[in-house]
Amino acid sequence: MIKVSQLTKEYGAVRAVDDLTFDVExxxxxxxxxxxxxxxxxxxxxxxxxxxxxxxxALVHGKRLADLPEPLRRVGALLDAGAMHPGRSGRNHLRIAxxxxxxxxxxxxxxxxxxxxxxxxxxRIKGYSLGMRQRLGIAAALLGDPGVLLFDEPVNGLDLDxxxxxxxxxxxxxxxxxxxxxxxxxxSEMQLIADxxxxxxxxxxxxxxxxxxxxxxxDGQRVRVRTPFAVDLARALEPxxxxxxxxxxxxVEVDGLTAEDIGDLAHRIGVPVHHLAEIQQSLEHAYxxxxxxxxxxxxxxxxxxxxxxxxxxx
Amino acid sequence: MSTTLxxxxxxxxxxxxxxxxxAEWSRLWTVRSTWWCALATAVAVLGVGTLAGIDLRDVQAPxxxxxxxxxxxxxLWMFILLVFALVTTAADHTSGGIVPTLQWTPRRAxxxxxxxxxxxxxxxxxxQLLVIAASTTVHLWAPGIGLPMDEGARTLGWAAFVHATCxxxxxxxxxxxxxxxxxxxxxxxxxxxxxxxLQVIPHELTVRLNEMLPGTAVIYLLAxxxxxxxxxxxxxxxxxLVCWALGALAVGGWRLLRTDADx
Numbered sequence: 216m217i218k219v220s221q222l223t224k225e226y227g228a229v230r231a232v233d234d235l236t237f238d239v240e241x242x243x244x245x246x247x248x249x250x251x252x253x254x255x256x257x258x259x260x261x262x263x264x265x266x267x268x269x270x271x272x273a274l275v276h277g278k279r280l281a282d283l284p285e286p287l288r289r290v291g292a293l294l295d296a297g298a299m300h301p302g303r304s305g306r307n308h309l310r311i312a313x314x315x316x317x318x319x320x321x322x323x324x325x326x327x328x329x330x331x332x333x334x335x336x337x338x339r340i341k342g343y344s345l346g347m348r349q350r351l352g353i354a355a356a357l358l359g360d361p362g363v364l365l366f367d368e369p370v371n372g373l374d375l376d377x378x379x380x381x382x383x384x385x386x387x388x389x390x391x392x393x394x395x396x397x398x399x400x401x402x403s404e405m406q407l408i409a410d411x412x413x414x415x416x417x418x419x420x421x422x423x424x425x426x427x428x429x430x431x432x433x434d435g436q437r438v439r440v441r442t443p444f445a446v447d448l449a450r451a452l453e454p455x456x457x458x459x460x461x462x463x464x465x466x467v468e469v470d471g472l473t474a475e476d477i478g479d480l481a482h483r484i485g486v487p488v489h490h491l492a493e494i495q496q497s498l499e500h501a502y503x504x505x506x507x508x509x510x511x512x513x514x515x516x517x518x519x520x521x522x523x524x525x526x527x528x529x
Numbered sequence: 530m531s532t533t534l535x536x537x538x539x540x541x542x543x544x545x546x547x548x549x550x551x552a553e554w555s556r557l558w559t560v561r562s563t564w565w566c567a568l569a570t571a572v573a574v575l576g577v578g579t580l581a582g583i584d585l586r587d588v589q590a591p592x593x594x595x596x597x598x599x600x601x602x603x604x605l606w607m608f609i610l611l612v613f614a615l616v617t618t619a620a621d622h623t624s625g626g627i628v629p630t631l632q633w634t635p636r637r638a639x640x641x642x643x644x645x646x647x648x649x650x651x652x653x654x655x656x657q658l659l660v661i662a663a664s665t666t667v668h669l670w671a672p673g674i675g676l677p678m679d680e681g682a683r684t685l686g687w688a689a690f691v692h693a694t695c696x697x698x699x700x701x702x703x704x705x706x707x708x709x710x711x712x713x714x715x716x717x718x719x720x721x722x723x724x725x726x727l728q729v730i731p732h733e734l735t736v737r738l739n740e741m742l743p744g745t746a747v748i749y750l751l752a753x754x755x756x757x758x759x760x761x762x763x764x765x766x767x768x769x770l771v772c773w774a775l776g777a778l779a780v781g782g783w784r785l786l787r788t789d790a791d792x
Contacts, residue, residue, distance in 0.1 A: 260789075260790070263631075263632050263635075264631060264632070264635040265628060265631055265632070265789065265790040265791075266789040266790065267788075267789060280632075280635045281635040281636050281637075283539075283635070284539035284540055284545065285539065285540070286632065286633065286635055287632075287633055292632055294628055294632075295625060295628050297625060298624070298625030298626060298627075298628035298629060299624065299625070299626055299629065300556075300560060300620065300621070300624050300626045301624065302560040302561055302562060303556075303559050303560055304559070307555065307559040308629075310555060310559075311552045311555045311556055311559070311633075312552075312629065312633050314548055314551045314552040314555060315548055315549055315552040315633040315634050316548070316633060317540065317544075317548055352629075355629060
């Protein structure tokens with residue numbers, strides 16, 4: 216199990232992690248979510264002993280990583296797939312890892328086979344694609360058959376087959392009773408993989424709950440409406456809905472009203488409706504709502520000004 | 530989950546050090562740049578030895594020593610070995626390889642000891658082999674130049690000391706700068722550039738400064754005489770080199786032990 220207690224990391228005047236406390240329990244996949252710069256990677260690096268905390272502790276099996284004599288047998292991590300010497304072959308990279316922890320070299324071929332890198336293992340890493348480097352990093356994490364696994368954006372660079380493979384792999388580890396902590400920006404993927412999510416923003420804990428609870432906390436049903444008079448409809452819905460969000464030039468999404476309520480209202484004010492559908496609440500929606508005040512870096516829409524969601528108004 | 534792997538008892542620091550040293554040795558020979566560096570140095574040293582031997586092939590001077598010429602030939606190219614020591618150390622940081630390295634060996638003192646030992650021993654042993662090969666080459670081309678065993682032991686002893694302390698210096702600078710470019714500039718400066726530059730400035734201060742540089746000590750120990758104007762002795766050269774080597778290792782070691790992995 217991983218136990219993070221009152222963890223704080225400061226880089227000069229910048230506080231990257233701020234009094235963060237959470238546990239990662241065995242037997243389930245815990246998603247670690249947050250906007251860019253939220254402190255996810257920093258937290259994982261402190262857990263893995265790469266960075267030193269300013270205050271607080273991050274323990275694996277009740278110990279700092281440096282206090283585990285053979286860490287690869289207890290915890291495996293993929294933090295940065297690019298962090299390998301490009302001139303070395305994948306097999307030699309893993310052999311070096313095995314030697315450091317007294318792991319039999321035969322195990323190297325086992326994990327190469329497990330991650331599907333057999334054909335490329337003898338080639339130099341500089342010729343690997345990002346997906347192959349991800350697989351090699353995962354192989355290194357699995358080398359000691361550890362009970363605790365940490366993955367920072369493990370599906371980056373993987374093709375669909377690879378994504379499905381890692382999904383099954385993580386599920387299998389959790390079902391085996393291992394502790395699995397996974398960070399990702401892909402909310403749809405997290406919704407499929409994670410049993411529980413820890414969400415942080417600006418270094419602080421925002422939520423630490425099972426995915427079902429996070430979704431259940433959303434305000435009821437969400438309905439999508441498409442109409443050429445989106446502005447008028449949105450104005451009419453606002454007094455009775457929990458929220459009305461403009462998601463396109465002729466589209467709004469509404470919380471707190473049923474499709475029947477919205478259809479009736481549109482009929483009463485004479486607004487034609489081209490599309491009306493209840494949409495399933497997603498982790499992405501919950502995540503965006505939870506982190507909307509914690510995003511440091513906002514982009515701007517690439518939609519031309521003329522196509523901005525002004526909508527038509529009568 | 531396999532229980533066989535999990536149930537192994539925790540080994541002591543000595544075992545961890547041996548395992549980490551074995552891994553560091555693998556780290557050296559599993560990249561082509563190591564072999565290219567070794568090949569380039571060997572060709573250069575043997576080439577200089579051959580040219581010197583051909584030049585002296587008609588000389589009959591049994592009192593002269595091929596060891597001196599061999600040591601000089603190897604000393605000319607010693608810098609390649611120092612570059613190798615520095616690049617090997619710094620490359621783990623510049624490539625990001627330090628991230629998995631510290632996950633596998635989170636006890637940083639063990640990593641520092643293993644990495645330093647393997648690089649210093651490798652450079653020293655290879656340097657010795659080069660001196661032996663160059664001296665033998667000179668003697669084979671010029672049999673009139675002697676190859677006395679007692680002189681060989683003394684020459685190899687000093688060559689080992691110079692190689693070991695300079696490799697320590699290079700490792701320390703590599704760990705301290707965590708940058709190939711910065712590290713190379715530092716090693717170049719204190720071993721070659723400053724000793725040569727300072728000797729052309731005839732001033733008491735520059736002469737005293739020059740006497741404090743490791744490059745000046747290396748020149749004295751290999752050639753038997755320091756750069757112009759300096760008053761080096763064997764003792765002062767040894768003390769200077771040891772101080773620089775240990776000082777650089779202390780700074781580089783502190784950075785590895787006390788700061789973030791790639792901060």
